[in-house]
Amino acid sequence: MTIEASKATPPPPSGARFVELIGDRLECMEEIFGRSLSSDVPFIEEAGKYIFQGGGKRMRPALVLLSATMLEHDGDEEITYAAVVELIHSATLVHDDIIDHATLRRSKPTVNRIWGNSRTVLLGDWLYTTAMNMALSHGNLDVVRRLCEATLDMTEGELLALDRLGAIDLSREEYFSIIDRKTAGLFAAAASLPALMVPRRPDAVEALAAYGRALGTCFQLVDDLLDFTARERELGKPVLSDLKEGKLTLPLLLALPRIDDARRGWIASVLEDGAFSRVEPDRILELVAAEGTLEETRELARGYADEAQRQLAFFPPSEARDALELAPDFVLHRRH
Amino acid sequence: MTIEASKATPPPPSGARFVELIGDRLECMEEIFGRSLSSDVPFIEEAGKYIFQGGGKRMRPALVLLSATMLEHDGDEEITYAAVVELIHSATLVHDDIIDHATLRRSKPTVNRIWGNSRTVLLGDWLYTTAMNMALSHGNLDVVRRLCEATLDMTEGELLALDRLGAIDLSREEYFSIIDRKTAGLFAAAASLPALMVPRRPDAVEALAAYGRALGTCFQLVDDLLDFTARERELGKPVLSDLKEGKLTLPLLLALPRIDDARRGWIASVLEDGAFSRVEPDRILELVAAEGTLEETRELARGYADEAQRQLAFFPPSEARDALELAPDFVLHRRH
Numbered sequence: 001m002t003i004e005a006s007k008a009t010p011p012p013p014s015g016a017r018f019v020e021l022i023g024d025r026l027e028c029m030e031e032i033f034g035r036s037l038s039s040d041v042p043f044i045e046e047a048g049k050y051i052f053q054g055g056g057k058r059m060r061p062a063l064v065l066l067s068a069t070m071l072e073h074d075g076d077e078e079i080t081y082a083a084v085v086e087l088i089h090s091a092t093l094v095h096d097d098i099i100d101h102a103t104l105r106r107s108k109p110t111v112n113r114i115w116g117n118s119r120t121v122l123l124g125d126w127l128y129t130t131a132m133n134m135a136l137s138h139g140n141l142d143v144v145r146r147l148c149e150a151t152l153d154m155t156e157g158e159l160l161a162l163d164r165l166g167a168i169d170l171s172r173e174e175y176f177s178i179i180d181r182k183t184a185g186l187f188a189a190a191a192s193l194p195a196l197m198v199p200r201r202p203d204a205v206e207a208l209a210a211y212g213r214a215l216g217t218c219f220q221l222v223d224d225l226l227d228f229t230a231r232e233r234e235l236g237k238p239v240l241s242d243l244k245e246g247k248l249t250l251p252l253l254l255a256l257p258r259i260d261d262a263r264r265g266w267i268a269s270v271l272e273d274g275a276f277s278r279v280e281p282d283r284i285l286e287l288v289a290a291e292g293t294l295e296e297t298r299e300l301a302r303g304y305a306d307e308a309q310r311q312l313a314f315f316p317p318s319e320a321r322d323a324l325e326l327a328p329d330f331v332l333h334r335r336h
Numbered sequence: 337m338t339i340e341a342s343k344a345t346p347p348p349p350s351g352a353r354f355v356e357l358i359g360d361r362l363e364c365m366e367e368i369f370g371r372s373l374s375s376d377v378p379f380i381e382e383a384g385k386y387i388f389q390g391g392g393k394r395m396r397p398a399l400v401l402l403s404a405t406m407l408e409h410d411g412d413e414e415i416t417y418a419a420v421v422e423l424i425h426s427a428t429l430v431h432d433d434i435i436d437h438a439t440l441r442r443s444k445p446t447v448n449r450i451w452g453n454s455r456t457v458l459l460g461d462w463l464y465t466t467a468m469n470m471a472l473s474h475g476n477l478d479v480v481r482r483l484c485e486a487t488l489d490m491t492e493g494e495l496l497a498l499d500r501l502g503a504i505d506l507s508r509e510e511y512f513s514i515i516d517r518k519t520a521g522l523f524a525a526a527a528s529l530p531a532l533m534v535p536r537r538p539d540a541v542e543a544l545a546a547y548g549r550a551l552g553t554c555f556q557l558v559d560d561l562l563d564f565t566a567r568e569r570e571l572g573k574p575v576l577s578d579l580k581e582g583k584l585t586l587p588l589l590l591a592l593p594r595i596d597d598a599r600r601g602w603i604a605s606v607l608e609d610g611a612f613s614r615v616e617p618d619r620i621l622e623l624v625a626a627e628g629t630l631e632e633t634r635e636l637a638r639g640y641a642d643e644a645q646r647q648l649a650f651f652p653p654s655e656a657r658d659a660l661e662l663a664p665d666f667v668l669h670r671r672h
Contacts, residue, residue, distance in 0.1 A: 118435040125491045141475055152462065152469065156377045163377075
């Protein structure tokens with residue numbers, strides 16, 4: 001759910017209710033996030049506004065705030081940390097778009113497309129460092145360490161993914177190890193950060209991290225699914241972008257051992273060419289539909305959603321727990 | 337001075353004596369720095385070794401260690417921080433080489449040349465985050481904040497420089513503002529960090545930061561001079577690289593208002609083409625020699641060296657203070 005819902009956006013799915021409880025605090029987060037994207041360097045000011053107005057689902061900040069509410073926190077720290085997590089997420093996006101040579105994100109030209117790779121490298125650096133600087137402002141070293149570790153994990157996940165880019169023999173284990181580091185780690189950090197705040201709740205860290213990790217894995221599986229099932233207008237970028245960029249995701253990975261050499265050749269050709277020069281995108285979409293691997297991937301995503309929800313049993317019932325329980329449904333039903 | 341002096345390296349200038357006092361501690365720093373460049377991601381491990389073996393003058397770590405010694409510190413923290421500062425410096429170098437499309441650094445192919453831009457973007461991110469993570473290990477928030485601020489300053493300096501890349505009308509004020517943020521800031525942070533350690537020496541922060549800032553400015557002026565005066569073998573990259581990359585540095589900036597339109601056209605042509613396609617490099621070298629702006633730049637560098645040395649009067653005489661006093665001489669006389 002975008003904070004400033006545009007008229008072009010379809011109505012949010014029912015799962016979006018999960019942020020209702022923290023609507024006001026998400027707005028505060030949004031303000032802090034917007035203000036943090038400011039500098040006396042004109043380019044940062046301009047690109048910062050562009051990123052801010054580009055919106056986003058603000059999933060990770062919502063996790064920080066809901067988790068804090070569940071732990072009965074009601075301070076400024078979690079709002080700062082929520083903005084910090086969104087800053088870190090934004091930094092990874094601008095650098096990833098350089099790496100993927102992406103030209104569209106959320107229906108708008110990417111930062112690298114508009115301002116070029118050089119400025120975008122530096123903007124990402126600036127976002128990461130601004131995030132760390134803001135995280136330091138409340139003097140809680142455990143929180144900053146956790147954020148550093150999550151950032152390292154994401155970078156390493158991206159590098160592992162690059163090593164296997166274009167590889168048709170990517171294993172299921174490799175795929176899950178990559179999405180665990182690349183995506184699930186920051187969700188885990190976001191959800192568990194409030195347990196590191198004062199008063200500390202060391203007992204809650206593990207359950208919240210496991211909740212976030214399962215939710216993040218579910219989120220990435222759905223992301224990978226949407227690359228096959230979404231309409232371009234909703235997705236904000238062309239469908240089958242992943243395959244074109246050399247990324248083999250679960251629906252195809254599951255289909256590969258079951259299909260004949262000719263069809264396997266189709267997939268190999270896109271990975272090799274970085275384009276649909278020897279096969280129509282529709283053939284690939286028919287292939288995964290025929291093999292039923294979209295439904296299998298969705299089942300796996302559902303399994304991670306259930307796993308996330310199970311972790312919440314550790315906490316006594318509360319409105320915030322109910323909201324966190326709704327988050328996996330939101331993730332499963334999102335259309336972009 | 338490189339730690340592992342290779343046989344091809346000319347004997348260090350007399351100023352190199354400035355690190356003699358902290359030789360053992362620099363070796364410890366080197367070990368920690370080397371160990372920090374390690375990961376279970378094969379590429380990081382490989383590129384980390386490459387960066388480590390690529391050497392470097394280790395100027396910034398030396399400043400941390402000498403400054404700590406002068407303040408009568410003798411602990412592990414300053415060794416960690418010295419390695420952290422070198423990690424941050426390494427991160428800026430790998431990202432800067434992407435931005436400058438550089439292919440050679442210290443006579444070896446750049447990281448981006450060997451492994452490509454995508455991996456190099458992520459390696460830089462990893463180095464920055466590893467640096468912050470290490471800096472957190474001693475639990476001193478003031479130090480980490482100072483490092484964050486210096487990093488932000490460097491990134492902003494690079495962005496300002498990019499905004500004026502290729503501009504023949506760069507002003508002297510702009511030039512100095514860029515080198516202040518891009519280079520002098522990290523020298524200032526390195527020199528003043530030990531005053532933020534326990535027992536704190538808030539009275540000493542300002543003098544040490546001013547020392548580092550003046551030394552860093554001197555360092556950058558000499559760097560800019562070497563691009564005109566060094567031999568390629570010593571510099572480890574082609575001479576006049578700066579101009580070719582669109583960077584107008586002080587020797588040319590001072591010459592511009594004094595030369596005729598034809599000569600000004602030579603400089604404009606290199607900035608425009610990114611190559612010496614319309615003028616020989618030797619014409620540019622003769623031009624700055626004739627105008628005497630190399631000597632003027634060196635005079636200015638000497639002024640900053642004097643300024644750095646003056647700041648040390650704040651501290652009582654000691655061997656470490658003597659060594660810090662030698663650093664500007666080392667910087668002024670370095671040949672690469």
